[in-house]
Amino acid sequence: MATFFAALLLLVGGYAVYSKIVERVFVVDDTNETPAYTKQDEMDYVPMSWWKGSLIQLLNIAGLGPIFGAVAGALYGPVAFIWIVLGTIFAGGVHDYFSGMLSLRHGGAQYPTLVGRYLGNAVKKAINVISLILMVLVAAAFTAGPAQLIAQITPLGFMSALALVFFYFILAAVLPVNKIIGRIYPLFGAILIFMAVAIAAALLMGDKPIPNLTLENLHPGELPIWPLLMVTISCGAISGFHCTQSPIVSRTMKKESDGRKIFYGAMVAEGVIALIWAAAGMTFFGGTGGLQEALAAGGPAGVVNEISTSLLGTLGGILAVLGVIILPITTGDTALRSSRMMLAEMMEKFVNPEKKMVPVFITLAVGVPAFILSTIDYSFLWRYVGWTNQVVATVMLWTAASYLLKEGKAHLIAGVPALFMSGVVCTYIFYAPEGFGFSYNTSLLAGGVLTLGILALYVWKIIQHKQKRAIQRKTVAA
Secondary structure: OHHHHHHHHHHHHHHHHHHHHHHHHHOOOOOOOOHHHHOOOOOOOOOOOHHHHHHHHHHHHOOOHHHHHHHHHHHHOOHHHHHHHHHHHHHHHHHHHHHHHHHHHOOOOOHHHHHHHHHOHHHHHHHHHHHHHHHHHHHHHOOHHHHHHHHHHOOOOHHHHHHHHHHHHHHHHHOOOOOOHHHHHHHHHHHHHHHHHHHHHHHHHOOOOOOOOOOOOOOOOOOOHHHHHHHHOOOOOOOOHHHHHHHHHHOOOOOHHHHHHHHHHHHHHHHHHHHHHHHHHHHHOOOHHHHHHHHHHHHHHHHHHHHHHHHHHHHHHHHHHHHHHHHHHHHHHHHHHHHHHHHHHHHOOOOOOOOOOHHHHHHHHHHHHHHHHOOOOHHHHHHHHHHHHHHHHHHHHHHHHHHHHHHOOOOHHHHHHHHHHHHHHHHHHHHOOOOOOOOHHHHHHHHHHHHHHHHHHHHHHHHHHHHHHHHHHHHHHO
């Protein structure tokens, strides 16, 4: 139990201390007028209070991610706490802050636009495709579960429930951000927080002690911690999906200094939620073996339902139902909204995105494939979401590092976690069954070689920028 409390304190301390360091490196300026005012359109660019933006950001980036991912990651044992804490403070918080603040500084720009600006058009073209694939996969993966539950508790059949969910998706994606998202998301965000706090309180008052830290890999299936844990627990530590969502809120911010509370703060809140559910997973079932049996029997939704109803009674059952229906839906709709915004930026040379029906047609272009994919196996979809998600996160961190290099600022705060995540995604793609399926040792070697190549390129870029600044100083002195 001491490990759980220590991890909780470190997360809070990370926000109190490290987020201010990150903000100081970025350098905020509240005299800059934000896009919410300079581009105000009563659609996407609408000024909102920071607290409302924080809750919307939390719900956008969280959904069921920090719950399902943390429960699955709990199979590795208390070592999962280390990844949640370090990942949140040094990787996820940095990733989310820079994705939101760079979007803010560049007029509410979407993630691929930022990538193109700092990493080049070739990377932008690739990331445009990868990002849209991720959005479609996320919308599909987080739709089938709620539709199945709706079909179980209402007279609607599965396909009717699925159609109803996607009809809502279209509405949420094309209506002004303050009509649906701005009004109901803060409430749902509060439910997500209340659910986690209630579970934490029940755990602490229960008779089963939360396991303390051990570096031993306790996964019953003997799956390796590196790099699988870092892909399994993504939303509770670092997730590329977040940088696709940040522009939604960056377009509503009133001032730059709100960014730390909104972007870094929401990431830390998500880390706390993941920490609680990881603790619940490895505690409630008496160890990782019991958790694996529960996951095999009912999947992550069944595990969440059993924990909630057992620890919180009727209230827990209600919260579980709300969670399994509402939380994934609020992830899917913003996935489609951000897809619509990305496609609009990509097509603005050919189509006027402000024309009345254009947002609807653009949303349908990604909504229809997501609808079709949502009818296939969830676990199949989720395997591809995991790696794609972390590739997007890695590229965003390199985008932030490139920006900081260009500005002559402390680039290592983004560069070090970017290099770490490069090692994760390079090794994972060689080892995972949805990748090349190589042996573990071969995957470690291949992933390590690629990561060293990326490190060499990073060092070369650092030297180039130092030489460029030295020439500029000589020119100014002359």
